[in-house]
Amino acid sequence: MTDLQRTCLHDLHVELGARMVPFAGYEMPVQYPMGVMGEHQHTRAQAGLFDVSHMGQVILRAPAEALEALVPMDIVGLAEGRQRYAFFTDDRGGILDDLMVANRGDHLFLVVNAACKHADIAHLRAHLDGVEPVADRALLALQGPMAETALARLVPGVDAMRFMDLRSLDWEGTELWLSRSGYTGEDGFEISLPEPRAEAFARALLAMEEVAPVGLGARDSLRLEAGLCLYGHDIDATTSPVEAGLTWAIQKRRRTEGGFPGAARIQRELADGPARLRVGLRPEGRAPMREGTKLFATEDSPEPVGTITSGGFGPSLQAPVAMGYLPVELTKPDTVVWGELRGKRLPVRVVPLPFRPSTYRK
Numbered sequence: 001m002t003d004l005q006r007t008c009l010h011d012l013h014v015e016l017g018a019r020m021v022p023f024a025g026y027e028m029p030v031q032y033p034m035g036v037m038g039e040h041q042h043t044r045a046q047a048g049l050f051d052v053s054h055m056g057q058v059i060l061r062a063p064a065e066a067l068e069a070l071v072p073m074d075i076v077g078l079a080e081g082r083q084r085y086a087f088f089t090d091d092r093g094g095i096l097d098d099l100m101v102a103n104r105g106d107h108l109f110l111v112v113n114a115a116c117k118h119a120d121i122a123h124l125r126a127h128l129d130g131v132e133p134v135a136d137r138a139l140l141a142l143q144g145p146m147a148e149t150a151l152a153r154l155v156p157g158v159d160a161m162r163f164m165d166l167r168s169l170d171w172e173g174t175e176l177w178l179s180r181s182g183y184t185g186e187d188g189f190e191i192s193l194p195e196p197r198a199e200a201f202a203r204a205l206l207a208m209e210e211v212a213p214v215g216l217g218a219r220d221s222l223r224l225e226a227g228l229c230l231y232g233h234d235i236d237a238t239t240s241p242v243e244a245g246l247t248w249a250i251q252k253r254r255r256t257e258g259g260f261p262g263a264a265r266i267q268r269e270l271a272d273g274p275a276r277l278r279v280g281l282r283p284e285g286r287a288p289m290r291e292g293t294k295l296f297a298t299e300d301s302p303e304p305v306g307t308i309t310s311g312g313f314g315p316s317l318q319a320p321v322a323m324g325y326l327p328v329e330l331t332k333p334d335t336v337v338w339g340e341l342r343g344k345r346l347p348v349r350v351v352p353l354p355f356r357p358s359t360y361r362k
Helices: 010-015 035-045 064-068 114-127 147-154 195-206 216-225 252-257 263-272
Strands: 019-023 026-031 047-051 056-060 083-089 095-103 108-112 131-134 137-143 166-171 174-179 188-194 211-213 276-283 294-296 306-314 319-327 336-341 344-351
Touching (some): 010 019, 010 195, 026 216, 035 211, 035 216, 047 147, 056 114, 095 114, 114 131, 137 147, 137 195, 147 188, 147 195, 216 306, 216 319, 276 306
Parallel strands (some): 047 211
Antiparallel strands (some): 047 137, 056 108, 056 131, 083 095, 095 108, 137 188, 166 174, 276 319, 276 344, 294 306, 294 336, 306 319
């Protein structure tokens, strides 16, 4: 742990009794005394506060057309004060990272994954000018059905925001960069603010009865129930956006025009379909099937046909859930495949994603 970086909220995590673990080069809280199950259920019922300051924040002072050369998304058509999910692709149509892109008027604001942020910044700088990493702002996420109620006590005006809106609002003389989205399937907000003010702001939220600190453990179970991808697990440079079921993020103009890395493969798969697809999976029984579990077409098939990429126990469903890749012919809902768990094969049913409907404020 001695070589790991720490966010500006590290001492607060320790004070709150967090168990700290290595994650993406940082020492991060995996859970607090409430426990993963309690934190998960509290976020679903009230509001959970996450420290996501390890993620990369980048200001991009380049034309929207320039960023479109690196992603299959419509950035030119992104209105001021709005943000969009995006991903960098490579020449083979693989995904280099997924990210959020926001239009802040005179510049774009990007949030990229912690494990990829140095590579992403190098990738941007290799192709674009005006790349400015933000090194002095923390990033918090407040998620859950009571997130708006809690945040509005400190920051009037957040109740006017809708899903994927972006605003700059004031808190006690400090400029907050707020977006309304989230990685849990719940309504919520991301708050970027200067590091020296982050602890006071977090404490002000945590003083509210409905807000509890939440660690990486529940963050993972929440996003899994929401059917959301984790980079390096469900998506990476070996998976295309079409295989991953992310075609909803590619706007019609970009599908037609192309002009982004890997367009030939992605456009071909959009037209003809891919060979495999990411699917939701419900293992039968109570035992979770985790990442790396091999999937077989039948109970006695000699060779696997797929692999689980994310898996665990879904507290909201009180049952194990997973995601993975299967050949297209085995991806119809209610298809049964077999997962190999501790040398024994057990049935796994293909189900639609997400496992739990999202509650974003549209």
